[in-house]
Amino acid sequence: MSSAPTFRYVEQADTSVLEASGNWTVFNMRGLRRRLRNGPAAPARKPEVIDITRVKHLDTAGILELLQLAGGGEGSEVRAKEQGQVDLFRVVQAHGVETPPERDVSWILHWLDEVGHGLVDIYHQIIALFAFSGEVLVVTAGAFAQPRRFRLAAIVKQMYEVWISALVIVGVLCFLIGVVIAYQGVQQLRQFGAETFTVEAVGIGIFRELGVLLTAIIVAGRSGSAFTAQIGTMQVNQEVDAMRTIGLNPIEWLVLPRILALVISMPLLVFWGNMAGLLGGAVACTVYLDFTFVQFFSRLRDTVGIWNFYTGMIKAPVFGMIIAAIGCFEGLQVRGSAESVGQLTTRSVVEGIFCVIVLDAVFSIIFLLAGV
Amino acid sequence: MVEGGQLVDHRDGRDVVLKLRDVRTQFGDHVVHDHLDFDMFRGEVVGLVGGSGTGKSVLLRTIIGLNPAREGVIEILGNNIRRLHGKTEHALHAHIGVQFQDGALFSSLTVAENIMVPIREHAGLDEGAMRCIAALKIALVGLPPDSGDKKPSELSGGMRKRASLARALALDPELLFLDEPTAGLDPIGASHYDQLVRELQQSLGLSVLMVTHDLDSLYAVCDRIAVLLDKRVVVGTMDELLAYDNPWVREYFHGPRGRAAAAVQERKAAFNGK
Numbered sequence: 001m002s003s004a005p006t007f008r009y010v011e012q013a014d015t016s017v018l019e020a021s022g023n024w025t026v027f028n029m030r031g032l033r034r035r036l037r038n039g040p041a042a043p044a045r046k047p048e049v050i051d052i053t054r055v056k057h058l059d060t061a062g063i064l065e066l067l068q069l070a071g072g073g074e075g076s077e078v079r080a081k082e083q084g085q086v087d088l089f090r091v092v093q094a095h096g097v098e099t100p101p102e103r104d105v106s107w108i109l110h111w112l113d114e115v116g117h118g119l120v121d122i123y124h125q126i127i128a129l130f131a132f133s134g135e136v137l138v139v140t141a142g143a144f145a146q147p148r149r150f151r152l153a154a155i156v157k158q159m160y161e162v163w164i165s166a167l168v169i170v171g172v173l174c175f176l177i178g179v180v181i182a183y184q185g186v187q188q189l190r191q192f193g194a195e196t197f198t199v200e201a202v203g204i205g206i207f208r209e210l211g212v213l214l215t216a217i218i219v220a221g222r223s224g225s226a227f228t229a230q231i232g233t234m235q236v237n238q239e240v241d242a243m244r245t246i247g248l249n250p251i252e253w254l255v256l257p258r259i260l261a262l263v264i265s266m267p268l269l270v271f272w273g274n275m276a277g278l279l280g281g282a283v284a285c286t287v288y289l290d291f292t293f294v295q296f297f298s299r300l301r302d303t304v305g306i307w308n309f310y311t312g313m314i315k316a317p318v319f320g321m322i323i324a325a326i327g328c329f330e331g332l333q334v335r336g337s338a339e340s341v342g343q344l345t346t347r348s349v350v351e352g353i354f355c356v357i358v359l360d361a362v363f364s365i366i367f368l369l370a371g372v
Numbered sequence: 373m374v375e376g377g378q379l380v381d382h383r384d385g386r387d388v389v390l391k392l393r394d395v396r397t398q399f400g401d402h403v404v405h406d407h408l409d410f411d412m413f414r415g416e417v418v419g420l421v422g423g424s425g426t427g428k429s430v431l432l433r434t435i436i437g438l439n440p441a442r443e444g445v446i447e448i449l450g451n452n453i454r455r456l457h458g459k460t461e462h463a464l465h466a467h468i469g470v471q472f473q474d475g476a477l478f479s480s481l482t483v484a485e486n487i488m489v490p491i492r493e494h495a496g497l498d499e500g501a502m503r504c505i506a507a508l509k510i511a512l513v514g515l516p517p518d519s520g521d522k523k524p525s526e527l528s529g530g531m532r533k534r535a536s537l538a539r540a541l542a543l544d545p546e547l548l549f550l551d552e553p554t555a556g557l558d559p560i561g562a563s564h565y566d567q568l569v570r571e572l573q574q575s576l577g578l579s580v581l582m583v584t585h586d587l588d589s590l591y592a593v594c595d596r597i598a599v600l601l602d603k604r605v606v607v608g609t610m611d612e613l614l615a616y617d618n619p620w621v622r623e624y625f626h627g628p629r630g631r632a633a634a635a636v637q638e639r640k641a642a643f644n645g646k
Binding site: 025026027029030033059060061064065068084087088091092095335336337338339340 | 491497523544577
């Protein structure tokens with residue numbers, strides 16, 4: 001496999017001949033094309049005969065190259081040792097295709113194209129979102145009229161996935177955040193001699209914002225993405241279509257149990273996260289402030305009002321609903337390929353976290369106006 | 373039975389491109405193949421058949437190295453694949469082509485780019501040359517020229533199979549493996565596909581191993597047929613297998629579908645004879 005492909009143009013008794021020798025296979029074309037680029041040996045006139053009697057190995061890529069060297073090779077005669085090589089030549093010529101030109105699109109057109117497609121996509125997305133919300137509402141209303149349609153078994157199974165399995169990760173992260181806030185609180189407040197206010201910082205911070213936000217972000221990354229991937233894969237395998245033909249409503253069987261499971265599980269998870277965060281704060285305070293646990297929690301009881309706790313808990317089911325709804329919606333948007341499952345899973349997590357933070361801001365305004 | 377699991381020696385002086393000796397595959401305690409011998413010669417088309425669960429796909433995956441064999445020797449083009457590693461293993465991939473059952477085209481690339489993947493990896497050609505080769509392969513497998521710029525998800529099932537064949541042919545491999553190439557195609561598409569495989573096999577001098585259940589394909593394109601029986605293969609021409617004394621083989625080739633396919637073949641032969 002070492003003999004490199006070589007060629008030359010010769011004149012034999014009034015006919016111009018393209019003489020090739022060596023190995024003309026796809027693996028040898030790289031070197032040949034590099035040599036050609038350096039010094040293109042253009043023939044005086046178009047060769048009428050292609051002589052490949054001295055070619056050892058030949059494949060379709062080699063033939064393509066020979067045809068290019070022979071200026072297309074239409075009507076040219078092929079001289080070869082083996083009939084097989086001539087046949088292969090004819091096959092390639094029969095499927096003769098011009099090299100497809102690389103499409104040259106100006107960047108402005110390309111950019112406009114992207115923007116236009118993006119806008120149309122958003123428009124379709126909004127329509128689909130409304131349709132999805134409406135369908136979920138209708139199914140939910142129907143389920144209230146006919147409670148067995150709530151699919152208790154499916155809800156419990158989903159709750160195990162989104163609640164019980166998430167307890168460890170939520171607990172650990174909230175505990176660590178509690179420690180971090182307490183440590184920062186002590187460091188900053190000590191400058192004013194107000195380090196005992198660390199307890200309020202930890203309590204209010206965790207209850208109002210951090211416990212619920214952190215939990216929501218973990219749940220969006222863990223469960224929202226799982227919902228999209230599960231439903232998306234079912235969509236690719238045509239399982240969702242199969243459900244429809246059997247007469248099962250995918251919204252009732254796939255979406256509703258997931259939304260309800262997360263609506264129920266989120267407050268439970270947030271409560272658990274809050275407790276872990278407080279524990280982290282308490283541990284940090286015993287280390288940095290020489291507080292005892294009893295001192296920490298009695299100060300917490302005296303200074304942090306119960307509404308701080310309620311504001312966080314009110315947000316939890318709403319966040320849960322929005323994360324589950326986005327996860328399921330994007331899952332049902334999957335079309336065709338595995339690639340689209342990946343894209344939409346990413347989108348579901350990003351949109352989930354985005355919506356949670358926007359809603360959190362809305363809740364802040366509401367609570368401000370309500371004075372709690 | 374002579375060496376290689378054949379009923380009669382069909383070697384006829386040709387190179388052995390694929391040689392299996394005493395191969396055993398198993399999953400846990402479940403032995404799929406045991407003491408399996410099989411030979412394939414240059415330039416022939418062999419059909420691999422067997423009942424459901426006899427391990428046709430497992431055998432194919434074992435041969436192409438996706439599923440390690442527990443014991444035995446597997447030689448592809450003279451290389452024992454169980455001993456290969458590093459560069460030599462990499463180089464061997466350039467000489468075999470595989471078409472998976474559902475195409476297994478890379479979904480993020482266009483059809484032309486899919487065909488260019490093996491060329492770029494093994495031959496390192498420039499973009500222009502690769503586009504040229506890709507366009508030729510697309511034409512060879514009978515796809516319309518504009519399908520090169522399409523994503524696999526925009527193609528129909530039959531077109532995906534053809535595109536997958538085009539990718540398998542990208543480097544003009546010596547050995548081609550096809551997994552149920554005509555499953556899910558309409559009869560017209562399937563018979564065109566059979567013709568295509570036959571034509572390509574002849575013009576490119578390929579050796580082809582195809583897993584198939586399509587009796588028409590077995591009659592139309594296969595030189596020999598390998599039947600998975602009792603964890604081994606029995607290989608022979610159609611006539612030899614028609615005379616082979618085994619209940620499953622008799623049921624398979626003499627059942628209603630087998631007889632129908634044979635009748636079609638006879639009619640064709642008579643028509644060509646006129």
